Amino acid sequence: MEDGVGGTSGRDWAQPDLHLDLARALDRACFDFVLMEDSSFVPDSFGGSMDYYLERAMRASKNDPMPLVPLMAQATKHLGIVPTISTSFYPPFLLARLMATLDLMTGGRVGCNFVTSTAARAAQNYGYDDHIEHDSRYAMADEFVEVCLKLWASWDADAIVMDRDRDRFVDPSKVRPIAHKGRFFTSRGPMNTAQPPQGHPVLVQAGSSPQGRQFGAHHMDVVIAAYSGVDQMREFCADLRRRLVQFGRDPRSCKIMFVTSPTLGETNAEARERYERKQIAANASPELVLARMAGLTDIDFSQYDIDAPLADFKTNGQQGTLKQFLAQGSTLREVARNYRYGLDHLHGTADSVAGQMAEIMEEVGGDGFILTGTLTRRYIAEIADGLTPALQDRGVVRTAYEHAQFRDNLMAF
Ligand SMILES: Cc1cc2nc3c(=O)[nH]c(=O)nc-3n(C[C@H](O)[C@H](O)[C@H](O)COP(=O)(O)O)c2cc1C
Incomplete structure (x- = not known):
């Protein structure tokens, strides 16, 4: 863990x-x-x-x-x-x-x-x-x-x-x-x-x-x-x-x-609510995801327009992680919103x-x-x-x- x-x-x-x-x-x-x-x-x-x-x-x-x-x-x-x-x-x-x-x-x-x-x-x-x-x-x-x-x-x-x-x-x-x-x-x-x-x-x-x-x-x-x-x-x-x-x-x-x-709950509905709350919090602060990724790749994403088409990013850091990250969309905002760390969508009882x-x-x-x-x-x-x-x-x-x-x-x- x-x-x-x-x-x-x-x-x-x-x-x-x-x-x-x-x-x-x-x-x-x-x-x-x-x-x-x-x-x-x-x-x-x-x-x-x-x-x-x-x-x-x-x-x-x-x-x-x-x-x-x-x-x-x-x-x-x-x-x-x-x-x-x-x-x-x-x-x-x-x-x-x-x-x-x-x-x-x-x-x-x-x-x-x-x-x-x-x-x-x-x-x-x-x-x-x-x-x-x-x-x-x-x-x-x-x-x-x-x-x-x-x-x-x-x-x-x-x-x-x-x-x-x-x-x-x-x-x-x-x-x-x-x-x-x-x-x-x-x-x-x-x-x-x-x-x-x-x-x-x-x-x-x-x-x-x-x-x-x-x-x-x-x-x-x-x-x-x-x-x-x-x-x-x-x-x-x-x-x-x-x-x-x-x-x-x-x-x-x-x-x-x-x-x-996974996100667990007493009922499936409660778990879904907890999961959706996490999603809303994550979507509200894409810079948190970008800062985290910057720490893994040494790329300062704050210098790029978050809504522009993705630049050709290269890293000497975590290459496997960067590749997966960039595959999630066509702008930094999109990839930050869509980025998932492993199977993080499982939820329910x-x-x-x-x-x-x-x-x-x-x-x-x-x-x-x-x-x-x-x-x-x-x-x-x-x-x-x-x-x-x-x-x-x-x-x-x-x-x-x-x-x-x-x-x-x-x-x-
Ligand atoms: C579950 C998990 C735990 C990891 N733990 C660490 C860690 O403690 N320290 C670290 O520097 N990298 C950690 N990594 C990163 C990997 O060692 C590796 O650098 C990353 O998956 C990218 O792969 P690549 O280096 O082959 O490009 C972890 C990765 C995963 C998936």
């Missing part, structure tokens, strides 16, 4: 309590995982100033998700916990060791959402003049994951022998350097901690450009996509499964999940929405949904205690976890 526009924005935003309530609720509801989105910059791409974003708490203030991982793990028993990291800014050794430690400490319950980061401002926070070019970022991300996988495998699973008789804690024959020298990274290895219990953490990513899809198909256990139409979702599934086969992988070895943010979700997933051939939305306790309760039991009644989600570790649960259902 990620923050929507406006962030969590409560008085206690810096405290972990809301996130811990979320984790407990999702664990009780037997979710696969909770994903914590992240970025590391304050945008100023809309109107050339940070004001618009800061005043609305868009992307800042935002804390690093990593410290929440052990806290959430302590509050839960089975839920997978997936922080986001940037392959453009983390050194692979640092990330591999951090995730191995977390996987060891949680008994195999962590994953990692790999993003390449999209903003020049983020790159400048890490010492670059500008951001690395989009396709090179994905080449870099691919090698980043390759180095991490080598590091996680640099200790055999049975390297720690704790053999008192032979006075040996680790069997040295089961630990070796990786000696990686590539195009972007060099790392000698081995890691200085044991192999993570899952072999490696669950690997997740959400890039939707051709390069993003290729990266996903090469390495990932989970790929997430945000499409607002069933045809696009079906095309994405077929394309990704084709790419998996090209990498010699079982097309079912990677779970494909789609973004949705819990039972009705559960039925729609089951039907769509059957039709597109995917593996599940990732639920997003502004994080509030009301939304958590609606999803975990309202929608989930309705999905369980239909037999389309689990009613109990079968395994101790995250990947085993993920692949079992």
Whole structure:
């Protein structure tokens, strides 16, 4: 679950309590995982100033998700916990060791959402003049994951022998350097901690450009996509499964999940009213959508006539997202009004929405949904205690976890 526009924005935003309530609720509801989105910059791409974003708490203030991982793990028993990291800014050794430690400490319950980061401002926070070019970022991300996988495998699973008789804690024959020298990274290895219990953490990513899809198909256990139409979702599934086969992988070895943010009500009429109210609010402020998109693409949409035909926009940021955005109309006002983030139009009673979700997933051939939305306790309760039991009644989600570790649960259902 990620923050929507406006962030969590409560008085206690810096405290972990809301996130811990979320984790407990999702664990009780037997979710696969909770994903914590992240970025590391304050945008100023809309109107050339940070004001618009800061005043609305868009992307800042935002804390690093990593410290929440052990806290959430302590509050839960089975839920997978997936922080986001940037392959453009983390050194692979640092990330591999951090995730191995977390996987060891949680008994195999962590994953990692790999993003390449999209903003020049983020790159400048890490010492670059500008951001690395989009396709090179994905080449870099691919090698980043390759180095991490080598590091996680640099200790055999049975390297720690704790053999008192032979006075040996680790069997040295089961630990070796990786000696990686590539195009972007060099790392000698081995890691200085044991192999993570899952072999490696669950690997997740959400890039939707051709390069993003290729990266996903090469390495990932989970790929997430945000499409607002069933045809696009079906095309994405077929394309990704084709790419998996090209990498010699079982097309079912990677779970494909789609973004949705349903609106629930006690009755269908109440849900429709809530949904329509959200639509009216969104249509009344197209600049909110344009500012959000400016933060993802580094394009200052405030400089363009909102009612003129669309210019030939190009981005070094989120290319897949920009492409979908611009396909929604012929002026900025139209695309802002028509823009949908994933399947955000589903509404009705819990039972009705559960039925729609089951039907769509059957039709597109995917593996599940990732639920997003502004994080509030009301939304958590609606999803975990309202929608989930309705999905369980239909037999389309689990009613109990079968395994101790995250990947085993993920692949079992
Ligand atoms: C559900 C979801 C979560 C995402 N989380 C993040 C995130 O936390 N940080 C980030 O920089 N990008 C995030 N992204 C953006 C993707 O990593 C990617 O940049 C985007 O989908 C555009 O694809 P492309 O980079 O292949 O053009 C997310 C995308 C989706 C659909």
